[in-house]
Amino acid sequence: MVEKIRVRATLNGEPVDFLVAPYVSLLDTLRDELGLTGTKEGCNDGNCGACTVNLDGRIVDSCCVLGAEIDGSAVETIEGMAEPGKLHPLQQAFLEEAALQCGICTPGFLISAKALLDKEPHPSEDRIRFWLAGNLCRCTGYDKIVKAVQKAAESA
């Protein structure tokens, strides 16, 4: 039995303190150890973006990061995006613009798009398409996702 590693980090603004085996991905840590299943697995090799989370201000595919690596870091997932009773403008725009269908890729898109708007409040359409190229969606054809990000940028 491999010895587990103690990890202390900030998750969606709250301190967390947990044990995790050294080979477990951040994705599985979030879903299985910490009970946050909003982060989704689509490929487990960094190609679909469904597991995107924000790690110290950068977006990462959480399937390609180890849970033990986040010691001392701040992680934001979809569960931390809305304030109580109030959706983030991006969530609101996705809802109003029908920027989702099956919804499995939606958390990853929202985390990616938020990182873009945090850095660049008024990106061009090309810039949005480039930034979101790491997130695959198979239902929408991306059109309404791009429009929702534009709308959220305008409302900010």
Added chain:
Amino acid sequence: MVGTAEQINLSGERLAKVDALPKVTGSAEFGADIDLPGLLQAKILRSPHAHANIKFIDTSAAEALPGVEAVVTGADFPTIEAGGSAGTGEVDISLRYLSELVIARRKVLFQGHPVAAVAARTADIAEEATNLIKIEYEVLTSVQDPVEAMAPGAPLLHHDMLTKSIGGEADAPSNVALHVELGRGDVDAGFAASDHIVEQTYKTSIVHQGYIEPEAETAWYHSDGTIEVWANTQGIFDHRTQLSNILELEPGNILVRGTEVGGAFGAKAQTRISPLCILLSKGSGKPVQIVLSRTEVLTATGPGAAATVTVKIGATNDGKMKAVQARFVYGAGAFPGAPVAIGCLCSFAPYQPEAARIDGYDVVTNTPRVAAYRAPGATVASYAAESAVDEMAQKLGMDPIDFRLANISKTGDQNMNDMEFTAIGIEEMLLAAKAHPHYTAPLKGKNAGRGIGIGWWPNGIGVSSCRMIVNQDGTISLIVGTMDLSSTRTGFVQLAAETLGLNPSEVQITTGDTSSIPYSGTAGGSRVTRSMASAIYDASQNIVDQIKERIASKLGVTPEFVEFSDGEFAARDVPDNSMSFRDAAREAASGSNDIVASASNDPNMRAANGYALNIADVDVDPDTGKPTLTRFTAFQDVGKAVNPDAVEGQIQGGAVQGIGWALNEEYVYDDTGVLQNASLLDYRMPTALDLPRIDCVILETPADEGPYGVRGVGEPPIIPPAGAIANAIHNAVGTRMTQLPMSPERVFWAMRDAANGSSEAAGD
């Protein structure tokens, strides 16, 4: 009384999706999110070979590994002899073959064919245990290409499979399961009377639906023999029937609950892993979950069929299509059942050639057994047909839309299967495209071209059921038995609310399980909205009648004098004596809890045609051959857009799947039948960066029969892109692309061949 269906005018509101809130906050529950006390994880051991006999299996070392709780192999499953349908929707499979697809018995027929499964305390232990299972294989020669599989001397997959055709059954086994024939008139005379003839062979590869959520199913076999199943399936009832048939269990002992479905597109219409979960749960006494990896999804679920199509068209100088001849060879994968008949039917359905002869072959190959993929069979058929039609238009010097218009199918015309087309506005769609600014806009780019393509799909009907309950506060609970793949729940809320005169927020919708709602068929074939609309309409009418009974005395009349229109109950001929639906329903429900109505649609109602058209602009890089889409407009007749946002979403998503199929996506096998690109890095689906905006033009020619005039929406959008883009590339650089995908490499070599004066068709 309730107005007739035709009188109810839907506002076609852009209502926010009722399932959107949990999806934007991460709380929506998908297949892999199910958690249960003591839940075990299971892994599947799969064949590394494309074709082999299993000599022996020894699971003892796996069973001895600490943490392992159950192991199953094919020997633990009942032998199913029945050749009857498993009811898996558009791309059906027999029960026997479904059983052998779920787990191999004496023979493996494709790389990834399940051979054993292990349930353990953790997924890691289960994985480790699968590596401890010893199997000896006798490796056989395999065949992946359906045309090669038809050739004499090809490796034979099933020694008892005889070709079925109109003439009966063949005498000797082969890899051809079925030969279908469609047609009319004298094609030889038609070609003889033609001034021009075009003929070409087109080839496509296996592609995947590419849903982002892998299959994830969970089962709990309880000690009293009852079984609970959680599955990201397209159809809970058919899933249950499949389980009961292949495991020989009482259907009444199985409760199936559908989770949210993270994309399916036809592939999740068939049970794949819950039979393994059930037997592992029976063996361990604990709930068991299997979540497939992306490699398993690509290697061993049910992709879309490859086809090789030869098309010949003859036409006269005045643009009349005299004769069409086509030969379709579809690869079914390991077991028969490729979408041959429907592909053949769709190919030339938009047109009325004077004579036609279409042959289709369903051929087994050592590749994963295909499943439905959005308008199964139609995309490759349309790619070949629309390429050939465009070639002919060019030969005749006619505008491609004018040539199509001269031969278009209209209401009342016969399709190739002698069925009459019900209300069809395909001519109007062509005229709308011709009048659209995109069609005549100047092209952008140095090597730019514009192409069009059209696609037709019959759509389905089947059965859909709902239950409507009047709550004490006068609101409505609506329970449906169909799985939501495409925002259907939102449309149902709109239909119920508008029929009853409520706000959408006064209708709460839930998806039932197999014990809480009457049978509903699998969601597929663009059938759900049309069939459920009828059920919702009937249930609403029933609720209105019950309320009339209860409130008549309040209105001072007997029930037959209570009328309902525009959301108001009123006493006939009594002025100023009316109640809103909400008030009347609250009043009626106050003394009782039993205002409930269930309804199912009439399964004999006719399906409504679906059809779509694309205008595609490409710019081809002469140095790399890369075609870039610069503008794309998708036209589709939906009969009535219940929710235009949802309709546009279906059109855009379907078009982009078609674009991926046209430009990037294909399965690549090595000589031994091992898939070489089983990851989303190498099986490349379009990203936001690869695409222009997908502009939508929604057309509304009401369908015959059934309420609201709605047609199915989901399938048609994927059909026309490949043909439209092939025609655009041809118009841009003068080369006819005869193989999908039209990757930069293929376009580059096609351009090089054309420059060298080679008459060879583009291909590899």
